[in-house]
Amino acid sequence: MNAPNGILVVDKPADWTSHDVVARVRRVANTRKVGHAGTLDPMATGILVLGLGPSTRLLTYLVGADKEYLATIRLGASTTTDDAEGESLGWAPAERVRAITPARQADAIAHLTGEIDQVPSSVSAIKVDGKRAYARARAGEQVELKSRRVTVSEFEVLGTRGATGPDGEAAVDVDVRVACSSGTYVRALARDVGVALLTGGHLTALRRTRVGPFTLTDAHALDDLDVASALVRPATAASAIFPVLALTQAQAQDLGHGKKIEVDAPDAETAAAVAPDGRLVGLAAVRNGGARTIVNFPVPTEASGPSAEPSAGPNTEQES
Missing domain, CATH: 3.30.2350.10 (Pseudouridine synthase)
Structure with missing residues (x-):
């Protein structure tokens, strides 16, 4: 098997x-x-x-693919983690929360849409001098992360409602939909909306709906x-991400062996090279009528048990 x-x-x-x-x-x-x-x-x-x-x-x-999220931002307080799992840093006066108008809210969100410079949360998985930022923060260290360029292509308000804190503090919950580039922190968006409205803000719910x-x-x-x-x-997944390069049997064999092949196909930085039997041969770069392998996908080996090799795949940063 x-x-x-x-x-x-x-x-x-x-x-x-x-x-x-x-x-x-x-x-x-x-x-x-x-x-x-x-x-x-x-x-x-x-x-x-x-x-x-x-x-x-x-x-x-x-x-590196774009992501989409549904989230709830609570305006009225900031937390140490920019979400509901952190400790409260204090609640804004009730009159300041009541002063949030739809126009002010829309303006704050508009300024966080498009290409923006975002400072990630101090409890993110970004490495600082070889150690995760969240590990340093939880050890009591002061963590200061540099801003980085991200793209928030859509930041849509789905609904707004009144809310209260644990001791009856005034708050506003805002349900949003966010479409963004990889590396964007929705927690940081919640924090920055709260900063713009002078109320503080943090994330109380997050659901990733697309990768x-x-x-x-x-x-x-x-x-x-x-x-x-x-x-x-594999071929279905790769074909959903990249343009498809349909191969003949001879081309599949040559490309699988690392040879450059001639093809009648448009240029593509990365293409899913698929054999006639539907197998993903690999990812290929296509240029000027030629294709070369970027990554090969060998035929899988027999089923492995507990002694097989460790998990493969990228060690990625948190994106929430």
Whole structure:
């Protein structure tokens, strides 16, 4: 029996870490070679894309894909983590919260839409001198992260309602939809909206609804997960990300052996090279009528047990 090979889209439940999901899939699929593309915080739910077997090689290309989220921002208080899991840094006066008008709210969000310079949360997974920022912050160190350029292509308000803090403090909950580039922190958007409105703000709910071409309709619950039927074939996954380069049998053999081949196809920085039998031969660069291999995808080996090689796939930063 061949080892599992493909992309698995999971609907991560709340209070699970991304590592918890990987560990579950390893056990269910009976393979150690499992990686994921883009960490979700434990409080977040939604799409977590995993790669099994040789398809872990595709994860590098999915890490950089655009994402979409549904989130709730609570205006009225900031926290140490920019979300509900952190300690409160104090509540704004009730009159300041009541002064939030739809126009002011829209203006704050407009200034956080498009290409922006964003300072990630101090409890992000970004490395500072070789150590994760969240580890330094939780150890009591002062963490100052540099801003970086991200793109928030859509920042839409879906609804607004009054709310209260744990001791009756005045607050406003804003439900939003955010489409953004990889590396954007929705927690930081919540924080910065609160800064702009002089009320403080933090995230109370987050659900990732899209990663690149994959949406919640592609996602599977962890309960009673049938990996074999849920796996997206490597060629299908790669074809959803890149233009397809359809190969003849001879071309597939040559490209699989690392040879440059002649093709009748438009130029593409990266293309999914697919054999006549539907197998993903690899990813290829196409230029001036020629194609060369970027990454090969070998035929998967026999199913592996607990002693197989460790998980493959990128070690990614949190994006929430």
